[in-house]
Every structure is written in structure tokens, then in C-alpha cells.
Amino acid sequence: MISALDDSEVRRILVVMAHPDDVDFSSAGSIATWTDQGIEVTYLIVTDGDAGGFDTAVPRSEIPGIRRAEQRAAAKCVGVDDVRFLGHPDGRVEATFDLRRDIARVIRQVRPDRVLTSSPERNYERIAPSHPDHRVVGGATLDAVYPDARNAFAHPELLRDEGLDAWTVREVWIAGGPAPNKHVDVTDVFDRKLAALRAHVSQTAHMDGLDQMLRGFLTRNAEAAGFAEGRLAEVFQVVPTA
Numbered sequence: 001m002i003s004a005l006d007d008s009e010v011r012r013i014l015v016v017m018a019h020p021d022d023v024d025f026s027s028a029g030s031i032a033t034w035t036d037q038g039i040e041v042t043y044l045i046v047t048d049g050d051a052g053g054f055d056t057a058v059p060r061s062e063i064p065g066i067r068r069a070e071q072r073a074a075a076k077c078v079g080v081d082d083v084r085f086l087g088h089p090d091g092r093v094e095a096t097f098d099l100r101r102d103i104a105r106v107i108r109q110v111r112p113d114r115v116l117t118s119s120p121e122r123n124y125e126r127i128a129p130s131h132p133d134h135r136v137v138g139g140a141t142l143d144a145v146y147p148d149a150r151n152a153f154a155h156p157e158l159l160r161d162e163g164l165d166a167w168t169v170r171e172v173w174i175a176g177g178p179a180p181n182k183h184v185d186v187t188d189v190f191d192r193k194l195a196a197l198r199a200h201v202s203q204t205a206h207m208d209g210l211d212q213m214l215r216g217f218l219t220r221n222a223e224a225a226g227f228a229e230g231r232l233a234e235v236f237q238v239v240p241t242a
């Protein structure tokens, strides 16, 4: 068994994902359970999802604004008001030192106990979770947690110019991590997760079977965890970092 923090020990959580909608497909149910307990949750989205969408009638220049608004609306469905964007180009996120600094900056601003991100590893059973941007953002976030955010001598300009002291995150939750060890029961908040996904109109409006598809995924997760029949679960790999 892993030693994940009890939610009662957690005051703030930072979620770092590549695209608008990533957090909602993987984790919105868990986030609803966290905000319901009074935990403050901040989203940091690295791109504006400007390579996504299905409607060719929408001018591409309007996509970033549309997708930011959709992510903000989706966040509200699960109790999150603080949504930040880095504006990197969708599909071309690179593992640079600057990306690590930009994530470390927000870690030092938010001072989260728990960070949630995507997996830096490729999934060889299903290809869709392993979008290159997801892998790069997952890896850069883990690097930003350790060592960058906690080492006052890393990215010295953050302290010198912005007054941001070092901060030690206590654990990282990886959505779609290679060795799942944490299942969160989201049955009672499923409707809010579905509402969050439907808020991404440009991504999900054309998906007729969204409800059933989600229930299928979440049911399989719950079964793998040994939860009672009819329950729904999201799945993570928790990595202690303290």
C-alpha cells in the first residue's frame, strides 16, 4: 500500500495538465470530492487546446478564447474558480527548462500539498492517453516538484525578482500512471463530472455516447479496485515526494 495523504491533511491542490478538458476526462470527479471538503484547487493548463475541436466552420484564431472559456466553465461545475493558462502551442509542447520554471513558479505561488498531473510514460495498452503534450507536461511537472520548486537555488530569479520562496509539495497524483495505486469513488459526483465535460462544447457536443462511455471507463476502474457493484471510480498513481 502507498501512503497517500488523507484529504483532511490537504489544504491546497494544484492540477497541471496540457490541454483544456484533460483534467475533466481524468479527474473532475475526484476534484469535486476535494472542493466539497473545502480544499482549494487551482488549475494550470499549459496550452489553449488550439489544435483541438471538430467544427471547421469556427475560425482557428477563435479557438484559444473558446477553449479557455470552456475550461473555466467546466472548472465551476466541480468547485474550481482559479484557472490559469501558460499559452504554449497545442501539439508542440517541448520539455524545456523554461517550462519547468513556469510550472515551478505556480507551485511556489499556490503552495500546494498535492499536485495532480498527467503521466510522463507511454501507455502501451491504449494510445490515446499518451499524447506527446501529456507526457511532456507530466515529466516537466514532476521535475518542477522535484527539485525545482523546493530548491531555493533553482531558477534563482523566482526568489530574487518575484519573492517566491521555495516550496515542498508533499505528494504527486499521476492520472493514468503506469502503476495505479489509488481509486477515488466518484459515483455521487458523476453528474458534475459529466457537466464539466459537457462544458467543453467544442470537444464533446458531437459525442452522443459520452455518458455511457464515461460510465464504462469508471465502472471498470471501480471493479479493478474491488468497489461494490454499480460504483464508479477514477484512478491514479500516488507518488510521495516529501
Ligand SMILES: [Zn+2]
Binding pocket: 018, 019, 022, 131, 134
Ligand atoms: Zn489532452
